[in-house]
Amino acid sequence: MTLDYLGDKEDGLLEVVLEGGGVREFVIEAIERADELVPTNIEWRIHFTGDLVRSVLELDADEAYTTTRGSNTVAGKTISQSDGSFDVLVSNINFWGVEPSSVDPAIAGPNIVRRVRHSLQHEALHVAIDARAEDTLSLWEAIYGLDPNEDVWTRHLGFMLEDYRIEITLAGREPNPYTKVSTMDSALDHFASERARSYEAGVGNGNLIAGRDAMIGAGVALTRDLVYLAGETNDPRPDLPAAALADWDRFVAPIWAEWVSILRQAKPATEPMTAAEITSIIRQLCVLVSKWLLSVGFKHVHVDGNEQVWWLAGFEW
Known part of the structure; x- marks a missing residue:
C-alpha cells in the first residue's frame, strides 16, 4: 500500500495530512486499520485529494463523475485498474472543519478522526469485494x-x-x-x-x-x-x-x-x-x-x- 496527495498544494488539505515532513499520527493509524481489511496480495494506493472529481478524471477518465448524491456528497472512491491493483481516493470532505493550524484530534474533534477512519475502511472494503469479483457490472x-x-x-x-x-x-x-x-x-x-x-x-x-x-x-x-x-x-x-x-x-x-x-x-x-x-x-x-x-x-x-x-x-x- 502506498500513499500520496493529489490536488492543489494551496487548498489546505496537505497541511492537515502532513506535519513536519511526515504523515500525521491519526492519519497513519487510520491507514493501518484500513490496510488490515485488504488481502495481503493486493496492491492498493491511497490518494488524498482536494478535488475528487478532477482526480477521478485523471485516474479513471470518467468525465461524467460527480460527487453530489441528492442531499449528500461523496467522500471517497475506489478505482480498479487493469493490472489488478486499486486506487483509493479520499476527499478533503473528510477533513472539513479542521483548520491546518489546529489539527490535533483533541482540538479538531473526535468526529473528524472517526470520519477519516470510517472512510478509509469503507474504501478498503470496496477493494476487498472488488478483488473477489463480486462487484462486476x-x-x-x-x-x-x-x-x-x-x-x-x-x-x-x-x-x-x-x-x-x-x-x-x-x-x-x-x-x-x-x-x-x-x-x-x-x-x-x-x-x-x-x-x-x-x-x-x-x-x-x-x-x-x-x-x-x-x-x-x-x-x-x-x-x-x-x-x-x-x-x-x-x-x-x-x-x-x-x-x-x-x-x-x-x-x-x-x-x-x-x-x-x-x-x-x-x-x-x-x-x-x-x-x-x-x-x-x-x-x-x-x-x-x-x-x-x-x-x-x-x-x-x-x-x-x-x-x-x-x-x-x-x-x-
Whole structure:
C-alpha cells in the first residue's frame, strides 16, 4: 500500500495530512486499520485529494463523475485498474472543519478522526469485494426477466448493495459518526420537493417529466440513503428527526419492513457471496423499488439506453 496527495498544494488539505515532513499520527493509524481489511496480495494506493472529481478524471477518465448524491456528497472512491491493483481516493470532505493550524484530534474533534477512519475502511472494503469479483457490472446486468421499470435499477442497486455490506461490517468496527437517522429529514425533503416540481413539469408534457434528471437523481439518492439507513437500524420506525416523520410515513413506511428483510439476506463485506446470492437480492430490490416508485406516482424506465421518469397518468396527487 502506498500513499500520496493529489490536488492543489494551496487548498489546505496537505497541511492537515502532513506535519513536519511526515504523515500525521491519526492519519497513519487510520491507514493501518484500513490496510488490515485488504488481502495481503493486493496492491492498493491511497490518494488524498482536494478535488475528487478532477482526480477521478485523471485516474479513471470518467468525465461524467460527480460527487453530489441528492442531499449528500461523496467522500471517497475506489478505482480498479487493469493490472489488478486499486486506487483509493479520499476527499478533503473528510477533513472539513479542521483548520491546518489546529489539527490535533483533541482540538479538531473526535468526529473528524472517526470520519477519516470510517472512510478509509469503507474504501478498503470496496477493494476487498472488488478483488473477489463480486462487484462486476456484467454480474448485475445479467439479471433477466425483469420488466423495464425494474431492470433500470440493477446497476444502481448493485452498487448500493455493496455499500450496504460494507456498512454492516463497519457498524461494529468503525461506524460512521454522521448517521442517516440524523439526516433523513433532508433526504426526504429533497425527494418530496423534486417530486412536487416533477409533477408540475410532467402533467404539461404528456406526463414525461421535463426535469427528469433531477427526479431520477432524487429517487436514486433517497434509495441510497435508505440502504445506508438499513445498515444502521432495522427498527420498524427509526428514531428520526421530527421534521422527517410525515414524509417517512407517506413515502417509506409502507415498504420499510420488506426493504430491511431483503437487505438482511446480504453477508458482511468480509464474507464472500456467490453470484446467485448477490443477483437474488438485487432482483428482489429492483422489484420492490419499482413497486415503491409506482406507488408514489412515477414510472422509471430505460428508453433507448437512457433513463427516463414518467408521471403516471391519472395518479391522484
